[in-house]
Amino acid sequence: MALFVVITVIERLDVSIPISTGTLRVSVGASLALAAAMHMGVGIGCLIVLTGHLIDSILARRDPLKSLTNIATFVSATAVGGTVYWGLADTAISPVGSLSNLAGALVASFAFVIVSTSSMALIVAPIIGMPMQTLWQSTIRLSAVEAVTLPAVGGLVALAAQESAAAVLLLAFPLLGPQVAYRTLVRAQRSVRDTLESLADAVEQRDPYTSNHSIRVTNTVRLILQEMTNIPYELTETILAAARVHDIGKVGTRDVTLYKPGPLTTEERREMQRHAEVGSVIVARTDEYRLTAAIIRHHHEHWSGGGYPDRLAGHEIPLGSRVIAVADTFDAMTSDRPYRTALSRAIAIEEIQRGSGTQFDPTVVNAFLRAMGAAPGSPATAPQPQKALA
Secondary structure, eight states: OHHHHHHHHHHTTOEEEEETTEEEEEOTTHHHHHHHHHHHOHHHHHHHHHHHHHHHHHHHTOOHHHHHHHHHHHHHHHHHHHHHHHHHSOTTSOTTSSHHHHHHHHHHHHHHHHHHHHHHHHHHHHHHTOOHHHHHHHHHHHTHHHHHHHHHHHHHHHHHHHHOHHHHHTTHHHHHHHHHHHHHHHHHHHHHHHHHHHHHHHHHHTSGGGTTHHHHHHHHHHHHHHHOTTSOHHHHHHHHHHHHTTTGGGGGSOHHHHTOOSOOOHHHHHHHHTHHHHHHHHHHTSTTTGGGHHHHHTTTOOTTSOOSSSOOOGGGSOHHHHHHHHHHHHHHHTSOBTTBOOOOHHHHHHHHHHTBTTTBOHHHHHHHHHHTTOSTTOOOOOOOOOOOOO
């Protein structure tokens, strides 16, 4: 009963982590789910986890589909992890009572994490239109700490239960401290992200022709990256973050230059080009966006070496910059400008193809064509709105 109360209370204190595709809800109570199965048996452990998550879903008024997904994920993971532990360990002693039991608990914890992350990816990936492997990579990294802490938590539960039910309740307090600190960190990261994105949006709102430009570019970048499946998840997130604020440096560009309907003078062109350098300096001052600085600085470099600000060429240009360059140019061509009307989607795609190998990375162009449905045998694709994760 005490463990059930702890799981229910801790589950109410989940953490929502913002990622490029929406919001990922991380269950803090998951650290106690396997502990319940190791200490009380697989059946009782699963029942406690099921009931605790169900009560939490009702109290929080969560979406039924998301609630069902979470319940199915953690109950199945608890069942598998608990079965593994009871098959390997000497259940007459605690999970930390011997090296063999500790090893069994470690194996069980890895089984728990693999099942929970795989189940989540299998269910959620089709809903949000994200490759299952990409989503699994993101969740397995967020759950890696669980694989290490679960055996220790399970052992503590067993030892505390030998003393009294009240001792089990005391386990909630060590879990609350890191959870509160982590939630504060996530809130601070979200605040920095919101501030920079708001600044980037404010810059674009100065010019009605570029309103929501970075959002459209980010959507196109996401589609391109989905076609480049060998890119690590962390790099994907960094590139998407850079795309969202890639023109933030235009905050230092004068209105007379930004709004000029005709050709720019040499000095005005230099001023406009400085936005990439200014933007990289702005984001480099924040821990959350520091890795995007080089991407933003070089998103106007050309594959052949004719771009700016540093005239980099080929693979000297960061991958994120090469991807943003294609998406940025595509959106610029398909949007109205003071000096011309928007090009059609088909003509813009042809122009991107024409620039392959000179202005753009051929590999990125091929991924772009597949994303746009313009490559042979590719279905037509359009940017889709992203949903929050369960």
